[in-house]
Amino acid sequence: MLHVFQYQPLRLITQNSLSGMCLKLMLSRPVGFAQIWKSWFSSHSLLGKKNIILMGPPGAGKTTTGRIVGQKLDCPVIDIDDDVLETTWNMSVSEKLQDVGYEEFLEEEGKALLKFSASGSVISLSGSNPMHAAGMQHIKKNGIVVYLDVPTTVIMSRLKSKQMERIVGLSPGISLKDVLQFRKQFYKRWFDIRVLCGGDVAAEVIAEKVLDAVKRYQDSELETFISTRSSRSGRSMEEDSNKFYFSDVVIQGLALDGGLFVPERGLPKFTAEEWQGLIEATYVERAQVILERCIHPADIPASKLAGIIETAYGENFSCSKVAPVRHLAGNQFLLELFHGPTASFKDFALQLMPHLFAYCIPRSCNYLILVATSGDTGSAVLDGFSRLHDTDKQRIALMNFFPEDGVSPIQKSQMIGCQKENAWSVGVKSDFDFCQTAIKQIFTNSDFTGFLTVEYGTALAAANSINWARLLPQIVYHASAYLDLVHQGIISFGSPVDICVPTGNFGNMLAAFYAKMMGIPVRKCICASNENNVLTEFIRTGVYDLRGRKLISSFSPAVDILKSSNLERYLHLIANEDGQLVTQLFNQLENQGHFQLQKDLLGKLQQDLVAGWCSDEDCLAAIHSVYSTTGYILDTHTAVAKVVADRLQDRTCPIIISSTAHYSKFAPAILRALRIAEINQNPLSQLHLLSSYSALPPIHWGLLETLKKTGNGDHQVCAADMSALMSHIETLIQNHFM
Numbered sequence: 001m002l003h004v005f006q007y008q009p010l011r012l013i014t015q016n017s018l019s020g021m022c023l024k025l026m027l028s029r030p031v032g033f034a035q036i037w038k039s040w041f042s043s044h045s046l047l048g049k050k051n052i053i054l055m056g057p058p059g060a061g062k063t064t065t066g067r068i069v070g071q072k073l074d075c076p077v078i079d080i081d082d083d084v085l086e087t088t089w090n091m092s093v094s095e096k097l098q099d100v101g102y103e104e105f106l107e108e109e110g111k112a113l114l115k116f117s118a119s120g121s122v123i124s125l126s127g128s129n130p131m132h133a134a135g136m137q138h139i140k141k142n143g144i145v146v147y148l149d150v151p152t153t154v155i156m157s158r159l160k161s162k163q164m165e166r167i168v169g170l171s172p173g174i175s176l177k178d179v180l181q182f183r184k185q186f187y188k189r190w191f192d193i194r195v196l197c198g199g200d201v202a203a204e205v206i207a208e209k210v211l212d213a214v215k216r217y218q219d220s221e222l223e224t225f226i227s228t229r230s231s232r233s234g235r236s237m238e239e240d241s242n243k244f245y246f247s248d249v250v251i252q253g254l255a256l257d258g259g260l261f262v263p264e265r266g267l268p269k270f271t272a273e274e275w276q277g278l279i280e281a282t283y284v285e286r287a288q289v290i291l292e293r294c295i296h297p298a299d300i301p302a303s304k305l306a307g308i309i310e311t312a313y314g315e316n317f318s319c320s321k322v323a324p325v326r327h328l329a330g331n332q333f334l335l336e337l338f339h340g341p342t343a344s345f346k347d348f349a350l351q352l353m354p355h356l357f358a359y360c361i362p363r364s365c366n367y368l369i370l371v372a373t374s375g376d377t378g379s380a381v382l383d384g385f386s387r388l389h390d391t392d393k394q395r396i397a398l399m400n401f402f403p404e405d406g407v408s409p410i411q412k413s414q415m416i417g418c419q420k421e422n423a424w425s426v427g428v429k430s431d432f433d434f435c436q437t438a439i440k441q442i443f444t445n446s447d448f449t450g451f452l453t454v455e456y457g458t459a460l461a462a463a464n465s466i467n468w469a470r471l472l473p474q475i476v477y478h479a480s481a482y483l484d485l486v487h488q489g490i491i492s493f494g495s496p497v498d499i500c501v502p503t504g505n506f507g508n509m510l511a512a513f514y515a516k517m518m519g520i521p522v523r524k525c526i527c528a529s530n531e532n533n534v535l536t537e538f539i540r541t542g543v544y545d546l547r548g549r550k551l552i553s554s555f556s557p558a559v560d561i562l563k564s565s566n567l568e569r570y571l572h573l574i575a576n577e578d579g580q581l582v583t584q585l586f587n588q589l590e591n592q593g594h595f596q597l598q599k600d601l602l603g604k605l606q607q608d609l610v611a612g613w614c615s616d617e618d619c620l621a622a623i624h625s626v627y628s629t630t631g632y633i634l635d636t637h638t639a640v641a642k643v644v645a646d647r648l649q650d651r652t653c654p655i656i657i658s659s660t661a662h663y664s665k666f667a668p669a670i671l672r673a674l675r676i677a678e679i680n681q682n683p684l685s686q687l688h689l690l691s692s693y694s695a696l697p698p699i700h701w702g703l704l705e706t707l708k709k710t711g712n713g714d715h716q717v718c719a720a721d722m723s724a725l726m727s728h729i730e731t732l733i734q735n736h737f738m
Helices: 010-016 020-028 033-045 062-073 080-089 093-100 102-114 133-140 152-162 176-190 203-218 237-241 246-252 272-276 283-294 302-312 346-350 353-360 376-386 409-417 432-443 446-456 468-487 507-517 534-541 567-574 579-592 599-608 616-630 636-648 663-673 683-691 701-708 722-737
Strands: 051-055 077-079 122-124 143-149 193-196 225-227 261-263 325-329 332-336 366-372 396-403 423-428 458-462 497-502 522-529 543-545 594-596 609-613 655-659 716-718
Touching (some): 051 062, 051 133, 051 203, 062 077, 062 122, 062 203, 077 080, 080 093, 080 102, 080 122, 093 102, 143 203, 152 176, 176 302, 193 203, 193 283, 225 246, 246 353, 246 468, 261 567, 283 302, 283 468, 325 468, 325 616, 332 468, 332 636, 346 353, 346 376, 346 468, 353 376, 353 396, 353 468, 366 376, 366 722, 376 396, 376 409, 409 663, 409 683, 409 701, 423 432, 423 722, 432 446, 446 458, 446 722, 458 722, 468 497, 468 507, 497 507, 507 522, 507 567, 534 599, 534 609, 567 599, 579 594, 609 636, 616 663, 636 655, 663 701, 683 701, 716 722
Parallel strands (some): 051 143, 077 122, 143 193, 332 655, 366 396, 396 423, 497 655, 522 609
Antiparallel strands (some): 225 261, 325 332, 543 594
16 A cells, blocks of 8 residues: 655645755755756655646546656656556456446446555546545545646547547436536545646646646745735844744734735736636636635645635525626626625625634634724625634624714614624724724734733634735636626637726725736726725825815715725835835824825826726716616616716726625615605615616615514614723623633
């Protein structure tokens, strides 16, 4: 039998068996790629111990790729079909399949795999090996399984040209496409690493991608996070050795220096061929591929991540496409982000993030999640964390702060109705900016957080868009929208689009820009504000000025924000990660109420972003106009984006407008826009009146259900006072965890 080697991610190997000095020397030496690989594997984790196991459908190129990888690493290459099965059976695979039939073939193939052992080799599996569980469990013990993920249409074309007849499962009445789709569930179950393989990519290139992917898998040290307020040149040896990984930043939320976490080496980039390989994919499949590249498997293994994504975007969304793109008029397309359980784009992050958080946290500590919301986040985060498993809810609680008089009646009803045994809402007699600033101050108050840890064994965490796990899922839907336009034949891949987002805290806009950085052809990111247009003025002038500004309540409350937290991440990026400059700017904003960008940075910003704003009157007029001409009802935030898009976009390419919420959440404003004279103040009556219009899209199912319920009663209300907020936090911890 084979010798079993227990794999450890490199972050553990370096602590236990390698010196940090050796690691840094190895990574910095100016030697060739192949030399690095041979040295790395021969001395640490491949030759004599682990195998690289190539898995994928028939026609994926496993055998050819395996030979090239073996040559590069100077190690044995084993093809299961040729070197194991045919040798064991003393006949060809096609003869065996014809002799014993489909089901018996799989069993015989699995038995042969169970008797096979190897180490330090590159192994190419047959296309059907993954369908035998015991055989795969056996071979996976001593190997890293690499899934060569080739689009089904490409595989079908290859198999047709090769006239391959020995496809296990292919029979009269079952098409080749059906067989390939059926097998995907088994490939997804077993792989450790996915390598995207386009149709015209040479085997040599695929082999390099395999080696690069395995190197990433072994070396989680390459994917660390830094604060936007730290600088490489200014970091001490102690700070440099205190590394933060994905699991750390999900738990911690906000950096100790008050900055926001960002990937130290930036986001992964996809090639055009890799993006094109996702054109036929479902939303869930796209999310899996994108997030696998952003979350290291040492933090969350690919198979576990796949299960989390399927749970998040499965039955909880009313539309099978999850985030469909709808043509509105002319060159304008709506990205509908309101099909989740609480009817806003926040569901995309907050159906996923709670499960990521629950997986990442240590089992020995309780956690209280603090959230500030300007409206939609509240119900979304309450709903998301309430869907955790019961064992997780016992150790994870949530407190949601919202401006008591700064959200719509339906939004407040949602937040009250979504309260559960581990999740509560607190109305604060102030605005959103106070709520958000208060939470930041609580996180950086080491005396208070230390007291909670020592006295109650409870740590604080954040679920606002300042948490990196909130941003990542938003990148997916911007990328998916572009791919949908390609799939629908609206554009060909590589043609540019503009993206217009109603934004206040800049998270959704930043996610669109991140999608562009990862390879989606976005020309301009258009920021749409309401009358709280500080962000618009900043993008136009480079001056962020809060002096004399007071928050204005509008019909689009989710963007009633003056301090855009995620802007800090963007400025850190265009300032070449100059944490000292970012610290200076935001300290000045905090202490003096304003700051001004340098001219060169403003130039960079204006290459990426344009901005405009919209009054309440123009917002309502847009809703009325669109409904009159199309029968479609925009929500108030989408209407803001529509007005700004009309003013700023030059119509030379498609523009994707983020429809961030369902109109029924803002029924009074919508009814006013539709020029209804008398509006009943009861939220449920308002929705029934809207449903009588038979408009598109129909009334949101989840919202109606929430309003029909009585909820968990009333909610707590708190003064705009830090001491009062901390008192509420301590009381909740006592009631839930003690």
